[in-house]
Amino acid sequence: MNSLQLLASSWPQTWYALPLIVAVSLVYAATRHELMKPLLMLALRTAFSITVFMSVVLALMYWLSAGL
Amino acid sequence: MPNEVAADSHEITIDLRDPLLAAFLAWLIPGAGHFYQRRWAKGVLYSVCILTTFIFGLFIGGGRVVYASWRNNDTRLPYVCQIGVGLPALPAIVQAVRTSGDTPKAPLWRFDGPEGFGLMAPPRLPGQIIPSGMIGRELTENLLGTDDYVRVRDARSGYGPALDELSQWHHDLGGQYDLGTVYTMIAGLLNILAVWDAYGGPVGGVPDEAEEADAKAKAAKISADLQPTTT
Numbered sequence: 001m002n003s004l005q006l007l008a009s010s011w012p013q014t015w016y017a018l019p020l021i022v023a024v025s026l027v028y029a030a031t032r033h034e035l036m037k038p039l040l041m042l043a044l045r046t047a048f049s050i051t052v053f054m055s056v057v058l059a060l061m062y063w064l065s066a067g068l
Numbered sequence: 069m070p071n072e073v074a075a076d077s078h079e080i081t082i083d084l085r086d087p088l089l090a091a092f093l094a095w096l097i098p099g100a101g102h103f104y105q106r107r108w109a110k111g112v113l114y115s116v117c118i119l120t121t122f123i124f125g126l127f128i129g130g131g132r133v134v135y136a137s138w139r140n141n142d143t144r145l146p147y148v149c150q151i152g153v154g155l156p157a158l159p160a161i162v163q164a165v166r167t168s169g170d171t172p173k174a175p176l177w178r179f180d181g182p183e184g185f186g187l188m189a190p191p192r193l194p195g196q197i198i199p200s201g202m203i204g205r206e207l208t209e210n211l212l213g214t215d216d217y218v219r220v221r222d223a224r225s226g227y228g229p230a231l232d233e234l235s236q237w238h239h240d241l242g243g244q245y246d247l248g249t250v251y252t253m254i255a256g257l258l259n260i261l262a263v264w265d266a267y268g269g270p271v272g273g274v275p276d277e278a279e280e281a282d283a284k285a286k287a288a289k290i291s292a293d294l295q296p297t298t299t
Contacts, residue, residue, distance in 0.1 A: 016247055019124065020254060023117040027258045030113055031265045034075040034082060 007062060014058075021050050073269035082107065087267045094266035096154045098259050101266030114262040122153050122255035129248020131179065132237050136164040137190040142234060144190070146249050152256030152263075163189040167198070171217070174199050191233035194222035207231040 029043035071084040084090060085105050094101025099115025102108075126134055134157055137144040150157045159177070163186055166173045175186025185191070192198055197211070200218045208218035220231050238245055 013243060013247075019121065020251065023121045023258065024254065026113060026117050027261055030110055030270075031261045032271055034080060034107070034110070034270050036109060038076060 006065070017054065021047050021054075025050065075270045082269050084267075084269060091263050091267040094263045095152070095259065097156075098153060098262055101263070105266065110265070114259075114265075118153060118255050118259050118262065119156065121258065122150075122156055122252055125248045125251025125253075125255060127248075128244050128251070130237070130241055130244070131187045132185060132191070132241070133245060133248035134160050134188050134252050135190045136160040136188075138164075139168075139190075139193070139196075142190065142193055146253050149253035149256040152259045153252070154259065157188075157252075157256065160188040163187075170197065172198055174202055185233065191237060192220050192231060193234060194220055194232055196220045203231060 025043040025047040026039075028046055029039045032042055033039040071087060072081045073084060074081050083105065090101040090104050092101070093104050094114075097115070098118035099111040099113075102111035102114060134147070134150050135144055136147045136151075147157070147160060150160075163175045167175050167186075167189055175189035177187040178184050178189075179187065192203065197217050197219055198208075200208070200216060203220070205218075207221050209221050211217055211219055241248075
């Protein structure tokens with residue numbers, strides 16, 4: 001099994017990250033703001049940052065395991 | 069009032085009432101501390117986010133990922149994080165106390181019949197003393213001087229079948245066991261943030277757009293003032 005097949009086979013498990021990203025972003029933003037509008041804006045920015053960071057880590061891990 | 073704090077660029081003030089009581093309530097039931105402070109929206113947000121994460125993790129982990137154990141061969145460190153969620157994780161303490169010691173009792177809230185596991189009860193491990201009749205006789209060894217308790221057979225004894233429930237759980241649930249553990253741990257850690265928010269109010273470390281625009285305008289004015297005038 002090459003790394004692309006491995007990535008494809010584990011893809012469904014990646015969806016488990018989605019509820020966590022939503023919950024962590026909302027709770028983190030709620031510790032910074034009291035009003036809903038700035039709270040939700042910060043939650044969106046946080047969710048985006050987490051998604052980008054985790055995608056970079058995933059790409060890095062994929063690249064590192066490509067030759068294995 | 070002494071317990072009022074400013075939030076969101078001083079647009080509003082929050083009455084924290086009794087911060088210590090609010091923090092305790094926030095730990096006990098996620099969101100309860102904010103309801104006590106009449107911060108309804110944030111109470112709903114915290115309770116929905118944290119309880120949903122915890123219950124979902126418990127569900128995908130088959131009800132077995134939250135348990136307290138401080139035995140030599142099974143110290144459950146994730147529970148240190150899971151206890152952060154408060155009351156929903158406390159049954160694990162009850163189960164651990166009931167099932168440990170030299171005269172253990174059967175766990176409460178048992179699934180799958182009399183031989184099944186109890187919700188949030190620690191796994192039965194080789195060498196553990198349990199009440200007789202909880203699992204098949206072929207998996208246990210008799211103890212001298214009592215019929216009320218038996219010892220779970222150890223595979224290292226060299227004969228007969230053995231029971232290692234923790235390994236069995238990992239085998240049955242696969243990656244779901246680890247995912248459930250992570251979900252419940254994160255729920256507990258998120259509730260620590262909620263407790264802090266109930267105690268001290270929002271951190272306010274992130275400036276709003278209006279505040280940023282105001283700072284930029286001030287910087288531009290200072291820069292303009294410093295420009296040399298030409299005649």
